[in-house]
Amino acid sequence: MGSTARPPNSTNGLQEVTYRNKTSHTDLCSHNAGVVSILPISDSLILTGSYDNSLRLFDYRNLKTPTISINLDGGVWRILPRPQSSSPSFLACCMQSGAKLVNTTQDFLSFEQGGLFAPHEDNRLIYGGSWQSENVAALCSFYEKKLYICRIP
Numbered sequence: 001m002g003s004t005a006r007p008p009n010s011t012n013g014l015q016e017v018t019y020r021n022k023t024s025h026t027d028l029c030s031h032n033a034g035v036v037s038i039l040p041i042s043d044s045l046i047l048t049g050s051y052d053n054s055l056r057l058f059d060y061r062n063l064k065t066p067t068i069s070i071n072l073d074g075g076v077w078r079i080l081p082r083p084q085s086s087s088p089s090f091l092a093c094c095m096q097s098g099a100k101l102v103n104t105t106q107d108f109l110s111f112e113q114g115g116l117f118a119p120h121e122d123n124r125l126i127y128g129g130s131w132q133s134e135n136v137a138a139l140c141s142f143y144e145k146k147l148y149i150c151r152i153p
Contacts, residue, residue, distance in 0.1 A: 072100050074098070087106055093126050
């Protein structure tokens with residue numbers, strides 16, 4: 001019987017090979033725990049968040065090592081790009097440590113932690129959010145079953 005192998009696909013630097021109707025891939029980037037959020041931010045850059053408390057920026061052309069990384073002291077469950085911002089910034093929902101604003105330079109060479117929203121709850125777990133405008137975000141807490149509307153400077 002003839003081979004059903006096809007040439008490898010190369011989509012944004014990720015290698016995928018299909019052989020006999022089975023797809024395999026090569027893991028080129030890693031965190032120290034499960035990756036739970038992914039946000040492509042350009043044709044060559046992608047942000048990832050993980051249970052290892054890290055927000056990392058990868059270049060698709062070299063996924064072995066993050067371009068930059070920051071520890072946010074909580075699992076990075078969701079990454080939200082700030083709307084209408086003059087410079088790139090993101091709101092990260094960091095589970096047990098609240099939500100944190102992360103600023104970066106236009107050329108994405110560094111991260112800087114900005115504002116912090118950490119409600120006074122015994123069992124807080126901020127896992128979801130949405131920007132309402134450039135300076136207002138809605139955040140939700142899992143255990144407390146609350147919705148917070150926050151002003152983000």
